[in-house]
Amino acid sequence: MTTLIFRFSSLGDVAITVPVIRCLSKKYPDHNFIVVSREKFKPLFEENSNVSFFCCDFKGRHKGFKGLINLYKDLSEFNPTRIADLHNVLRSKILSLFFKFSFKKVRTLNKLRSEKKKLTRSKNKIFKPLTSVYYNYQEVFNRLGFHIDLNKDHMFPGAKTITSNYNFNINTKNIGIAPFAKHQTKVYPLDLMQTVVSNLSKYYNIHLFGFGDELIILEKWSKAYQNVQCPSKSITFNEELQIISNLDLMISMDSGNGHLSSIYDIPTITIWGLTHPYLGFKPFLMDDNNQLCSSRDKFPLIPNSAYGNKTIKGYEGAMRSISPKEIIDKAQEILS
Incomplete structure (x- = not known):
């Protein structure tokens, strides 16, 4: 059948x-x-x-x-x-x-x-x-x-074999960071995310994921900091999945990358803007403590849409209520 x-x-x-x-x-x-x-x-x-x-x-x-x-x-x-x-x-x-x-x-x-x-x-x-x-x-x-x-x-598969020539060092901790999303209301401010990248790159290998024009920014970051690479510029989607399945941690917006990592049993930190995990899109089997949400005390209308395609006047800085230190501390807690 x-x-x-x-x-x-x-x-x-x-x-x-x-x-x-x-x-x-x-x-x-x-x-x-x-x-x-x-x-x-x-x-x-x-x-x-x-x-x-x-x-x-x-x-x-x-x-x-x-x-x-x-x-x-x-x-x-x-x-x-x-x-x-x-x-x-x-x-x-x-x-x-x-x-x-x-x-x-x-x-x-x-x-x-x-x-x-x-x-x-x-x-x-x-x-x-x-x-x-x-x-x-x-x-x-x-x-x-x-x-x-x-x-x-459900049973998770093992990590995929990396078949590309991408430089992936399995002898150290590897963090994937996907700083973009389809809608701007779900994108953590790039100046704050750059702070996260610069701090974590001192201790871990960082792999930046994005596509299209996003790669321009990611390439600048990969050149500015040691231990930071941008695999998305030169590999296929299948090869990207191979890398994701070998990560020790993924940091993602409310976007597809968080789901990709979670379906390979990779600990995933999700950063939420004007959407919220209560809408049912939390990555697979991820801990509630890994969901870093914008402050509803300061921005009580969150969530205002299921997909992040609606803005609210005065809520442009909602994600700044999540500090880079909070993300860095959570990453180090998971990897310790």
């Missing part, structure tokens, strides 16, 4: 599927699971023999409504019996509807929109933690008839 799994973006949300799919693969070795997503995410799903990957081409063959018909036809070739829609957006809803018309068993992610609205609104905010997205994904598969428990069934 074959199950299709839809999650087209973003990096963090796709990474969140990995522990759930590991459980499915382990508990149902005779079942085939096909992850349907963008080609760039393929390296995340190469661990298990009964998990394969189908690359969507949303700029070509699978573009637009006609493209979704093509995608449905392409996926039907696998004769799937169950469909897990872990995205719940218009594109995945239409695709799921096609399969429902073909009498396939389809279950869709509950995004907890109402609960998120209550947590992020400015008036009558209900400040309590929502179910982790990891467990929301698990629940979709349980409704499909699988029986998995992330707390009991």
